[in-house]
Amino acid sequence: MNFLQPFRSKAKGVPDLLNWAALVDDGVILCKDGALLSAFFYRGEDSESSTNERLNLVSRRVNDALTRLGTGWALWFDSVRMPVAAYSDPAASHFADPITHLIDEERRATALAEGEHYETENVLCVMWTPPIKASSKLADFVYDDDNSTKDDLAKKHHQNFERVLGELQDNLSDVLEMRRLKSFRFTDDHGREHLQDELVNYLHFVLTGLQHGINIPPVPMYLDALIGGQELYVGDTPKIGDNFQAVVAIEGFPAESMPGILDLMNHMAIPYRFTTRFLPLDLVEAMAILKKGQRRWKQAERGFISQVMKQGGPATNLDAVAMTAETEAAMTDAQSALVAFGYYTPTITLTGPVAKDVLADARTIAAEIRKLGFATRVETVNAMEAWLGSLPGHVIPNVRRPLVHSLAVADMAPLSIAWPGLPENPCPFYEEGSPPLLQGATSGATPFRLNLHVGDLGHTLVFGPTGAGKSVLLSTIAAQFRRYRGATITAFDKGNSMLPLVLASGGKHYDLSPDNEQSPKLCPLQHLDTPGDAAWAEEWIATCFALSAGKQPTPGQRKEIHRAISLMRQASYGRSLTNFVGTVQDEEIREALNHYTITGALGDLLDAEQDGLAGADFSVFEIEDLMNLGAKNMIPVLLYLFRRFEKSLTGQPALLILDEAWLMLGNDVFRDKIREWLKVLRKANCAVVIATQSLSDAQASGIMDVLRESCPTKIFLPNEEAGLSGSDQVLGPRDLYLGLGLNERELDILAYATKKKHYYYVSPLGRRLFTLELGPLTLAFVAVSDKEGVKRVKALHAAHGPAWPYEWLRERGVSYQRYQSEDYRHAA
Numbered sequence: 001m002n003f004l005q006p007f008r009s010k011a012k013g014v015p016d017l018l019n020w021a022a023l024v025d026d027g028v029i030l031c032k033d034g035a036l037l038s039a040f041f042y043r044g045e046d047s048e049s050s051t052n053e054r055l056n057l058v059s060r061r062v063n064d065a066l067t068r069l070g071t072g073w074a075l076w077f078d079s080v081r082m083p084v085a086a087y088s089d090p091a092a093s094h095f096a097d098p099i100t101h102l103i104d105e106e107r108r109a110t111a112l113a114e115g116e117h118y119e120t121e122n123v124l125c126v127m128w129t130p131p132i133k134a135s136s137k138l139a140d141f142v143y144d145d146d147n148s149t150k151d152d153l154a155k156k157h158h159q160n161f162e163r164v165l166g167e168l169q170d171n172l173s174d175v176l177e178m179r180r181l182k183s184f185r186f187t188d189d190h191g192r193e194h195l196q197d198e199l200v201n202y203l204h205f206v207l208t209g210l211q212h213g214i215n216i217p218p219v220p221m222y223l224d225a226l227i228g229g230q231e232l233y234v235g236d237t238p239k240i241g242d243n244f245q246a247v248v249a250i251e252g253f254p255a256e257s258m259p260g261i262l263d264l265m266n267h268m269a270i271p272y273r274f275t276t277r278f279l280p281l282d283l284v285e286a287m288a289i290l291k292k293g294q295r296r297w298k299q300a301e302r303g304f305i306s307q308v309m310k311q312g313g314p315a316t317n318l319d320a321v322a323m324t325a326e327t328e329a330a331m332t333d334a335q336s337a338l339v340a341f342g343y344y345t346p347t348i349t350l351t352g353p354v355a356k357d358v359l360a361d362a363r364t365i366a367a368e369i370r371k372l373g374f375a376t377r378v379e380t381v382n383a384m385e386a387w388l389g390s391l392p393g394h395v396i397p398n399v400r401r402p403l404v405h406s407l408a409v410a411d412m413a414p415l416s417i418a419w420p421g422l423p424e425n426p427c428p429f430y431e432e433g434s435p436p437l438l439q440g441a442t443s444g445a446t447p448f449r450l451n452l453h454v455g456d457l458g459h460t461l462v463f464g465p466t467g468a469g470k471s472v473l474l475s476t477i478a479a480q481f482r483r484y485r486g487a488t489i490t491a492f493d494k495g496n497s498m499l500p501l502v503l504a505s506g507g508k509h510y511d512l513s514p515d516n517e518q519s520p521k522l523c524p525l526q527h528l529d530t531p532g533d534a535a536w537a538e539e540w541i542a543t544c545f546a547l548s549a550g551k552q553p554t555p556g557q558r559k560e561i562h563r564a565i566s567l568m569r570q571a572s573y574g575r576s577l578t579n580f581v582g583t584v585q586d587e588e589i590r591e592a593l594n595h596y597t598i599t600g601a602l603g604d605l606l607d608a609e610q611d612g613l614a615g616a617d618f619s620v621f622e623i624e625d626l627m628n629l630g631a632k633n634m635i636p637v638l639l640y641l642f643r644r645f646e647k648s649l650t651g652q653p654a655l656l657i658l659d660e661a662w663l664m665l666g667n668d669v670f671r672d673k674i675r676e677w678l679k680v681l682r683k684a685n686c687a688v689v690i691a692t693q694s695l696s697d698a699q700a701s702g703i704m705d706v707l708r709e710s711c712p713t714k715i716f717l718p719n720e721e722a723g724l725s726g727s728d729q730v731l732g733p734r735d736l737y738l739g740l741g742l743n744e745r746e747l748d749i750l751a752y753a754t755k756k757k758h759y760y761y762v763s764p765l766g767r768r769l770f771t772l773e774l775g776p777l778t779l780a781f782v783a784v785s786d787k788e789g790v791k792r793v794k795a796l797h798a799a800h801g802p803a804w805p806y807e808w809l810r811e812r813g814v815s816y817q818r819y820q821s822e823d824y825r826h827a828a
Helices: 002-007 052-067 098-113 150-172 198-208 223-227 263-267 283-299 304-308 318-336 355-370 383-390 406-412 470-481 499-504 531-549 555-569 577-583 587-596 631-647 661-665 668-680 695-700 704-710 733-739 744-752 776-782 787-811
Strands: 020-025 028-031 036-043 073-084 117-128 177-180 183-187 193-197 243-252 272-280 341-352 375-378 403-405 438-441 447-450 460-463 488-493 508-511 618-622 654-658 686-692 713-716 758-763 766-771
Touching: 020 198, 020 223, 028 150, 028 198, 036 150, 036 198, 052 150, 052 272, 052 406, 073 198, 073 263, 098 438, 098 470, 098 776, 117 150, 150 177, 193 198, 198 223, 243 355, 243 383, 263 355, 272 383, 272 406, 283 318, 283 341, 283 403, 318 403, 341 355, 341 383, 341 406, 355 375, 403 406, 438 470, 447 766, 460 470, 460 695, 470 488, 470 499, 470 654, 470 686, 470 776, 499 508, 499 618, 499 776, 499 787, 531 555, 531 587, 531 631, 555 577, 555 587, 577 587, 631 668, 661 668, 661 686, 661 695, 668 686, 668 704, 686 695, 695 704, 695 733, 733 744, 744 758, 776 787
Parallel strands: 460 686, 460 713, 488 618, 488 654, 508 618, 654 686
Antiparallel strands: 020 028, 028 036, 036 117, 036 177, 073 117, 073 272, 183 193, 243 341, 243 375, 272 341, 341 403, 438 447, 438 766, 713 758, 758 766
């Protein structure tokens, strides 16, 4: 072996530069210098929709958490901007008709044409270096425990580390959504089980830029070699593996800071890792450094000759006087424990396979940050030092000596995020890996993925004034909901706004009006197969009697209704209302029910031998005329439609859309049914979307508390009057919006947003202003509700049958062929 010694290189490799040693616990790494390292995923609030008061609160809470730490602790606030897929995988969607498939393909092409899309993930890494035994508590010297071992000391340090991490998470939980990076097990394609750790995978990513996981060996040691298995080329632009590293240093700060001062990073169309490293100091150590600086500035107040000659008089260096006063103010802040001082090092690391491109992106970011009043530079001779200092767990490289207090660090740390929505539908009742409902766009290069569901609850409120784009949104939601396998959609519409879409997608459109020859003929008593069906039919007959006769049926009359329904159940035919009137042996019931038979005003609608409602996976009921007929005529029809809808729910993904709900909320029967649906349809895997132009009608409906509690998702449309207050007697738009949980900043967003373009999403998951990004093909089916357009659609549908959508697109000059897949081309 001795003969090999001269031939062995003593140059340091990548593992020799790294401080990571062993995975000692779930998500806890022991470093070579004895420090413990752990991390959290965290997500802050959307700065664009947060008030200044809320942003200040976030900074104060983070500052308060930092003041509880001291010498030996280190934190890395990492904000990682990464490219993401421009659109969901087409194989994950299951459109049942060619037109909604075409709509989605157009939306896919639009998203791809926008270029790269990026999302931001935030990670907070925390490291603690335990004190050496000689500098531990005085009790360690006074009390001698012969049973104390190194293992006991290590366990004690680990417990203290976990305790402080728990306190840190608790202190920040109301302003940051945090989750520890943990270990996890998985089974590969060969059936073998492996262990990975999210923290180890993250460190591997920040070191190499590679996003694949690393399997943890049975003895989780030598992480430096496990993670650092790449070649490193040093220089002005270091290269590790195939990726060059460029580092932008932020070295000069503006005169004042404010919360989220560097939020522009969330909108950059460039991949990067923005690192804020903070090494807090104990009060004694910080005061010593501040006093040293104070003495230097004090000495600079007078010139060298004046000090040697001990000349009096005023100071000649006014800048030194100001800096002395500033240092004294900093010492006062430190002693008050309102802030903690420490070493602050911000860097932005960019990585990529082409050095020229990486450096160009670095210069772009440096220029953008300089516009905010910061001084920046792209590191050259200090690039290796700066890069190593940005890696979590490395506190020695690239320490910036001037002290910065923790409140300024909180202002400059990446605490906010441009929320992009969830990449998959969160409903556990849908197929695993189901894509989001639809993808829109938001500010910067960040996509926005709209999901109605929060967990398994998808009920949604849509509020907006007339002409703001509400019907277009509902039709787009319906078209995109067709992507889920087996999905069914039922909509109660006003003004035929959904007619083009439902006819184009092969669904059924029913115009419920006695004067309409195309109106479906209904047979409410056709389905009497089960005792539940019979019980519903008896109650429906009793309701019709009460509406027509103006009084409730007597117990004897209810008994007679039951007898008549029982007789009708024995035959599989003859279940019209005329048959019921001929069967029931009560003259008063006959007289009351005649109104709904062929001899009465509503017979053309309700007295059919066979029901005219065909089973369809997309059904739209136009109810504008029906809602104007009065309770006597409207309620029996609505009750039957409700029954048919509820019977259609078998656990499949289902969507119920109630457009212009102000009409429905003003009706007792419809309002009570909405209240019931919001409470029970979650279990049936049905999401209810309630849209209304009148906030005041919703407020006066008596079920506003149910609407707020049962609809976690709310979508608001632009309203220039959003900020107007009401009076003591009448609530204004501002009062109603505030009652729905919006803040003053969000009212400004609604007031200045563009109608028919912007939509504002609010849920417990996040908040974001977004656009639908609709192309001409989509608009041809979701944005046509004028009388002439609807008339033309009906004419084309009658003339061309299933091929009418393609004639419609040709008339409007819309090219659709490039969006067609091979499976659908023959349909044209």
